[in-house]
Amino acid sequence: MEGLSVADANLVVYLHPSKSRNVSQAILRELGSWLFKFSETFDGVLLAYDVNILDKKAQILSGVHPYFAVKLKANLLLFSPKPDMLIEGKVMKLCQESIHVIVLGFSSAIITAENIRGEFKYRNKDEEELFSSKSHKRHVIKVGTMIRFLVKSFDDEILHITGSLMPAHTGSIRWLDRNLEEFSETDRSATKSRDRESLGGKTVDGGATPLSYNNHIKKSKKRRIAE
Known part of the structure; x- marks a missing residue:
């Protein structure tokens, strides 16, 4: 089906310090909140993901809420239907x-x-x-x-x-699929019929069919024996 695509992405997830005890679980929850929502960043709806944490040493961000950033490499399955797909x-x-x-x-x-x-x-x-x-x-x-x-x-x-x-x-x-198969079988049958007709004709590569060529060899051998 058109509209489905797989993309590799380098991501940065920002987590609250209270989630630092279980970073992996926090990341999965964060990514889970993105599922089945349209993302302008990915230009599509996120359907599934496979994540690999690149840097386990998170970078602390200073500010009112000192979040820390975790770098990820993700494989994403996206749904992005466009006109005429x-x-x-x-x-x-x-x-x-x-x-x-x-x-x-x-x-x-x-x-x-x-x-x-x-x-x-x-x-x-x-x-x-x-x-x-x-x-x-x-x-x-x-x-x-x-x-x-x-x-x-x-x-x-x-x-x-x-x-x-x-x-x-x-x-x-x-x-549609059944009829496409029938059309394909019809085309294959027609091709085989044309091949059989060409092999059964009077001219193949040298002016004779394989059968008549073999007969010609046999006749020549018989003439030599008779002589």
Whole structure:
């Protein structure tokens, strides 16, 4: 999925002297407070981290509150959706006017009717609301479906995404992946067929197929024996 990235960062964490007895725990708590929040420094939402303390000798900062600084090297997993990126999420609710999605378990997204391509038709079947494709009957979007959609905008304050299902390569992930596999298999079959046709033809590299070339050798040997 696009929008996910891993970054190496050199960080400095400032801790209160009261936390000096257990610096490691204090650092983890501090970094934990950054999780699932948008950071302008990282230009993304912090999802996970792996930390290595570089300098165990903390530097004391003078002032009214004498905090001390600890240098860290961290490996960060960030989520930073940008316009035109393809991301994935689970449909939580839908109606005729919109599809509501949850991304990575924490970020909400909405796809409104004007951003759903005309191929999809809203239906209420057996009291179950869904969008089904008029072109492909098995391409259905309903509550619980994992979908792939395009990012139109991202509100970093409330972690809300506005999405789109206008491109042809968006929709139910299960349906899209199955059809991509079918298309790949079709392409491979077509390639094999072309290869067989070329090998079974009348001209291969020297004006004869491997089979006719072998027959020619056998005939030549027979003529020599007869002579």
